Amino acid sequence: MLGGGVGPRGSTAAAQTAETASAALDVLRKSISVDVHTHGGTSGITSQAPPNDALANGMLAGSLAVACLADVPDGPILGRNAAGVLGALRTPEPGQLYKYHLGRLDWVDEMVAHHGLRRALSAADLEAAHAAGHPSIVGDVEGLDFLEGKLERLEQAHQRGIRHVQLVHYTPNDIGDFQTGVVTHQGLTSYGAEVVRACHRLGFVCDVAHATEDTVKQAVKVATKPLLLSHTALSGSPAMGPTPLTARQISRDHARAIAETGGAIGIWHFFPSLEKYVGGLKEMADVVGVEHVCVGTDQQVTPGSLQDYSQWVHLVAAMLRGGFTPEEAGNIAGGNYMRVFRAAVG
Template sequence: MRAGSLAAVCLSEIPDEPLLGRNAAGVACLTRLPRLGELYKHHLERLAWADEMVAHHGLQRALTAADLESAHAAGHPSMIGGVEGLDFMEGKLERLEEAHQRGIRSAQLVHFTPNDIGDFQMGVVTHEGLTEFGAEVIRDCHRLGMIVDVAHATERTAKAAAKVSTRPLLLSHTALAGSKAMASSRLAARCVSPDHARAIAETGGAVGIWAIFADLDKYVEGLKEMADVIGVDHICVGTDQQVAPGALQDYAQWVNLIAAMLRGGFTSEEAGKISGGNYMRIFRAAVG
């Protein structure tokens, strides 16, 4: 992180990780359904791992916007606690507050496992969008001070979330459907349409472009594809960086990413927005 001049990263735990495998195309997929309490147990284990990283490996937690500003000013590596899929809740809203108390500040509603919140891309549609419980979860995220991340959600779920939300939404990792710059088409089902992206932008939020591009110049083209649809104020660098093929395998490459943005036609102000400023705006509005 220091080599890449990176002050903070979103470190997300994956409650349904024990259930995941790869299909014939090498894409992550669900291999079985969870046992009762299994995902909650794994969630708690990953929270304990994050505690270990803070206690013994020099990372600090960013729990407020002021923490992020301090980390940036001091150049000290910090992490924003995230969770990729709220499947661990098992219908128990109090587990969301518990996660917040343990340092989680970004809550992705769905992942690969069916839950009672909403439908997910690459899954069977069972709810026809966001459920009433899902709406309640969003309202509780607002109450607690957590970013609502609609990555992996179907377009219908994401648009319903946008109607419920009173804070900017984040769609943390995707690309524009039909991207000419993306290295692989095997994850086309995880990309989003222009209307899907606009629904997020209209909340004041942002769409993160993941790093599944052949090189940094192609990645910048992917950023520009989305910027042409929703504007520079509503895009950011996506999560899920250590992927193959991928243009950002190491945090040290971030300085090269900024150089590629400038080389690709973004101004220094625009590069600043994409590399952290837009996310900071969302974090401040959602978390405080």
């Protein structure tokens, strides 16, 4: 399947591609694979599409075991301003984002009940699903704006099957500052510190994507478990090239702060090719070590190098061609996230 259409039968290039594809499939059989931040594609959780089979089918086609499927509570108030910058266009009405968030959780419930997915609530669930070859999701929330200062809603989210939460997104909240917004808190607030502690206590992966460097470094001081920064790239990434996403890239010190917790940094898919994507993984690995790098595509926000999950195995093959060992490729593709998940969730 993977070696087709790349050259004449028996050609050296075709043989090498088939060999790498076979090696990639072997990696994915032996090691669990996880996209640590996704919205599930064009008909996924941020779309208006009804629950459907597309996510499970794509995961099966590409041998992706687990997708961290992210609800976006501030989605109803997001848009682009006159300069084309994405952000909150208005202040939400009281309860609006909470209501929207609950509706998206209902959507996920339908996906699990009728559309080929399992819900993973523990590391044992993830391992069992991988062994069975059954696509699974980790319930994820991108931005805790739905809390509205009510910490008990975090426990409710846990009861609904969420195991992975991101502190901030594009909407100002009382947790901390975010990268593309106006700095108002000078980092993490005292309430934000309470939220981090609650994440650890309840058993969530605590994700600091979108948070400013100051917010992250202050969260590191509070954290007693590994932190995740699920989707970004190294600041000034040559592999990524010119991009409107520079404000969302992170410095070396920002990255090292995450690694110091034992955590991991997900690299998104906004690169011009899979080979450049692998270059982005290498850039981060050179800073924090291979054991602190993972894949967080952020599908399907804007076009990138991994447009659907049937290409997942091709990404792993590109890692092997790019010089990562099978063990390193397996850890980046999922093993490193499993370490964070196991420590945070159990």
